[in-house]
Amino acid sequence: MSEKGTTTAPEDAAKPSPGRRGRIAAAAGILIVAFTLRIAVTSVPPLTGMISKDLFLPSWLVGILGMLPTALFGIAGLLTPLLMRRWSVEVLAVASMIAGAVGQVIRAFAPETGSFLAGSAIALAGMGAGNVVLPPMVKKYFPRRVGLLTALYVTVISLGTTVPPLLAVPVADSAGWRTSIGWWAALNVVAILPWLGVSTQGRARRRKSPSRGTSARASSALPRVVVRPWHAPAAWALALLFGCTSLNTYTLFAWLPPLVTGAGLTPGEAGLQLAIFSGVGLPMSLIVPVLASRLRNPFPIVVFGVSCFIAGYLGLLLAPATATWLWSTFAGLGPATFPLSLVLVNLRTHSHQASGAVSGFAQGLGYLLACAGPLLAGILHDATGAWTASFAFLGVTLVILAVAGWVVCRPRYIEDHPGVVVPARFQGGTTPPVT
Structure with a gap:
């Protein structure tokens, strides 16, 4: 990088x-x-x-x-x-x-x-x-x-x-x-x-503003800075929160239908389970960002998401053909941490410039991490002939997700970490950050 x-x-x-x-x-x-x-x-x-x-x-x-x-x-x-x-x-x-x-x-x-x-x-x-x-x-x-x-x-x-x-x-x-x-x-x-x-x-507002000359001079006088999110543990935690959430979500998109059809459901019923999994997340998209913005520490949302993932996975592993709609619903509520990770990009940064740097860092690493989910889950299933190892792998990622969520949910701005923001003329990183 x-x-x-x-x-x-x-x-x-x-x-x-x-x-x-x-x-x-x-x-x-x-x-x-x-x-x-x-x-x-x-x-x-x-x-x-x-x-x-x-x-x-x-x-x-x-x-x-x-x-x-x-x-x-x-x-x-x-x-x-x-x-x-x-x-x-x-x-x-x-x-x-x-x-x-x-x-x-x-x-x-x-x-x-x-x-x-x-x-x-x-x-x-x-x-x-x-x-x-x-x-x-x-x-x-x-x-x-x-x-x-x-x-x-x-x-x-x-x-x-x-x-x-x-x-x-x-x-x-x-x-x-x-x-x-x-x-x-x-x-x-x-x-x-x-x-x-x-x-x-x-442009029209700037032309009409009587102080546009002063504003332009003030803007040009502002020191330019470098935002380096990878110097903040919270930014790494946000990338892991986003990445592990996406990994679990994309893995279920890929493998939920084969899993339940292997347990005896018809292809049509499998499609319904996938629709339930994706559909129950819609109200979470509306609720979670608003709720998180009102909480000083939104870690309870992480606990909720991880708990729902675990409940869904246990049901799909132990009784995939019994109350499958319930396990799909639990698993579909798990990605509540996806909208949480997106709103945390802004809740844990001071400026929109830092928000952009953190957004790219977290989503870039997160999506690359998510690529491994469907592939590794499929390899583990083919190697063992069962889904136990695949769910064990997903369980490990949920532990990482929970720890990362605990770190990034703490009420601290990413720019406040040493070395994240430095003057542009000191891009080598040898100068203290701008405060």
Whole structure:
């Protein structure tokens, strides 16, 4: 990881604050961007059979497509904070939407498998950058409504995960698979429009502000700093909280249907269990960020999530064909720590610049860690012929999750750790942090 870190100005005080219309446009922009962040992931799986008739798409390549989202989300998460050294979160939000649109158009018109994979990679990288910029945008425009806005955008991400697979096959049946996966690019374009409005209103406010010259001089006089989240134990803990939550979630997405069908349920019943697992998390997306923002130490939410995971896993392991809906419900409540980790990005940072650096660090490492979950769980099952070893592995990750949650939930800001924030001219890290 580069020791150059993320270079930022420590304050936004010299910048004119957005007016009411600007905040409305920003809220719309945040929510529309949030809705697009899983489209490229969930719009394709229902169509792989149709796509394989036109493109070379064997089973092993479908497996690679399944691993691409978390891998590219992780890589984009680590790289996006470096781009924040040069460009604002608004510019990066627009760039991420452009990448998402271009990638989806490329794979919709792909004449062969290579270009289809390239388009998928571009779209997923753009959406990975979008994952990172949402927390700092909330921090920047709604510093006093972090819990509410986080709850709204996490819920919208869930909706954006659910809607594309529901529409994929009907649209493909009527207009073809290329239209079914390509038309979503239009939504990425729509997501750009609010940010163009925010930018226009911001320039207008600066022109009308009588103190704009003074503000500009004050802004230029502010010392630039480097934010290095990897110097803070709390940032590592946040990455582990996010990563272990995602690892458990993606593992169940991959293996819950085979597990319950192996226990005697029909494929239709297995699909219902997966729907229960994913659906019960929706109210958690609304409740957890608001609740966490009101608690000095939200560690009880971590305890709740880990306890639900354990209850669900024990039920699925010991009695998978009995009251399966109950075990799926418990397991689905476990990822309450996902919205918690996202809101903690802002609750444990002072500024939106630090929020961006921490968001990229935590999500980058977290998504890369999550890649290992489905793969290792499958390897352990194949090696032993049972699910016991797979659940033991998931149990170890839950212990890590609990310890990481205890560390990051303590009421301390990440920038307050020594070595996290240093003047830009001392990027070698030999000078004390700015206080």
